[in-house]
Amino acid sequence: EPEVTQTPSHQVTQMGQEVILRCVPISNHLYFYWYRQILGQKVEFLVSFYNNEISEKSEIFDDQFSVERPDGSNFTLKIRSTKLEDSAMYFCASSPGLPPYEQYFGPGTRLTVT
């Protein structure tokens, strides 16, 4: 069964450093998403991406964040200058269409900023 994959599973970085989180969505899906979950809190939407551009973003997704689909398979989230409060699980998701299509989530990348 096709699945969303994410690398790395755990990333440790120092405050102020840039990180790139990588995702391979399900191959025939058209919509791609990033969510994050700070420990003990809810899963929060960051951004959605369709047709090579951002279609929707939350207030969390500020200028420090960017997304890219550099080739036909990868979808990346870049945090330019990490802050301690960026420490969270970051989930990538993909879907074949807008809701009511469900979104398929990857296993997540745990980002720890020290």
Place this chain on the structure above:
Amino acid sequence: DQQVKQNSPSLSVQEGRISILNCDYTNSMFDYFLWYKKYPAEGPTFLISISSIKDKNEDGRFTVFLNKSAKHLSLHIVPSQPGDSAVYFCAASANTGNQFYFGTGTSLTVIP
């Protein structure tokens, strides 16, 4: 701004009994609701959904009920099995956007 709320952080149920997980929402524009299940170290996995034009959707042991007037939905699992032990997230979307709004989750423990 919590548009989707799950007020019970945890629930314990005996194997074979019914598990009822609850979710409330505030945004009247939400028209599609889902339940996701999450095991530790894994991403959320889609479980069951319901459109706002329905008040019930059933899939095997899982049934979701929607009460639009109360802005409330619930997930019933019957009979509960130990493998159902996980965190359950309620999520909602509006036809004006393509993001899902998640609740904080309820950790279900099914006791053998």
